[in-house]
Amino acid sequence: MDATTDPKERFYRQFQETSTNLKEQISNLHSISTIGGERQDATEHILAGISNLSQSVADAANFLAPYDQRTYAEGIKSLYDQLKEEQAKSAPKTRFQFKPRTAQPTTEPKQDSRHLFSTGGGTNDVVAAASSSSVSEARDSVGTLPTISGKNYNEEVARMRGVRKPSFSTARDIALSQHRRIHIILPASASRATSSGRLTDIHGCVVDMSEPTTSTGAPFANLMLKDITGSLIVAGHVDGSVHITGVRESILVLVARQVRIHECENVDLYLHCLSHPIIEDCKSMKFAPAPACYLAESDKTEENQWQQVDDFKWLKAEQSPNWSVLPERERLGLDIWKNTVPGTPGEGVDDILRKVGLEPSKAKA
Known part of the structure; x- marks a missing residue:
């Protein structure tokens, strides 16, 4: 019996891979x-990972010898100890907090470098992330929107909505959260802010982060996608690991070294991955190779292991019922990725979602 059919050997491999990944996250x-x-969010994510690993050991108790269980328990304790030690070393003396304004300040407060700047309503909600400069400065910076099908629609959309593209001169990372029914396109200038990325609490949105992480050669160091429903996310390139948690009724496009997926349901994942994707507590996951239009030249020479999925909650030799390969006839075509996803004047977010097969009504209000 080889490692692919022996539950003990397979569990050992999965435990070691997860443990190594958690150690990497802690050291970073x-x-x-x-x-x-x-950093607090990242810490909580690591704690959740250690807790899930501990639960996996408990679930495997029926085929693990007592000695093996003690060994795994010691490994989990070691992870907690490493995290505690790292927190003690890297904890800041003071923690930045947003405070409500109770009186008119004497000076203008500094803007968070990752706030979004939106120009307000309209039929095509294109939003770019702002830098640490003030919102008023962002309003004074007029940029050029992407070229689609050889047609530059900057003038048309600017006329309709006064779209502005702010600078990324001082931003270090990208964090998008608490957005409903908007279309977010990150410009190439966001390549200065890809030290890490985080998308949380996103519902009924179209988000495209491919430009700054692909064409400019500045991929995310790591990326977290959490609590997303009814959305299309083109996550771009990630040099390290990606953690996907609580995504439902959505479509994701991703090029990464490692992918860990937890508590997701009804998700189509177009993936280019250099290691086995790992799922846990997931249902109705469908995998397909990432569209060629989102790949860099170097990606095309690497082995894409998009279909070599490991289900940590399915240790049997048979195919896991929690994931499958997305049939070719159901995959979105190149025209959708190149022309529909970027958006066109007069077309709203709901229109794009329907064209890719997502129902806006399934996203949280």
Whole structure:
């Protein structure tokens, strides 16, 4: 019996891979910004990962010998100890917090470098992330929107909505959260802010982060996608690991080294991955190779392991019922990726979602 059919051997391999990944995350904790609770979120994500790993050991108790169980328990304790030690070393003296304004300040407060700047309503909600400069400065910076099908529609959309593209001169990372029914396109200038990325609490949106992470050669160091429903996310390139948690009724496009997926349901994932994708507590996941239009030249020479999925909650030799390959006839065509996803004047977010097969009504209000 080889490692693919022996539950003990397979569990050992999965435990070691997850443990190594968690150690990596812990050792990188000091490099994550504390602004806006970024490091705290990363810490909570690591704790959740250790807890899930501990639960996996408990679930495997029926085929693990007592000695093996003690060994795994010691490994989990070691992870907790490493995290505690790293927190002690990297904890800032003070933590930045947003405070309500109770009186008129004497000076203008500094803007969070990752706030979004939106020009307000309209039929095509294109939003770009703002830098640490003030929102008023962002309003004074007029940029050029992407070229689609050889037609530049900057003038048309600017006339309709006064779209502005702010600078990314001082931003270090990208964090998008609490958005409903908007179309977000990150410009190439966001390549200065890809030290890490985080998308949380996104519902009924179209988000495209491919431009700054692909064409400019500045991929995310790591990326977190959490609590997303009814959305299309083109996540771009990630040099390290991606953690996807609580995504439902959505479509994701991703090029990454490692992918860990937890508590997701009814998700189509177009993936280019250099290691086995790992799922846990997931249902109705469908995998397909990432569209060629989102691949860099170097990606095309690497082995894409998009279909080599490991289900941590399915240790049997048979195919897991929690994931499948997305049939070719159901995959979105190149025309959709190149012309529909970027958006066109007069077409709203709901229109794009319907064209890719997502129902806006399934997203949280």
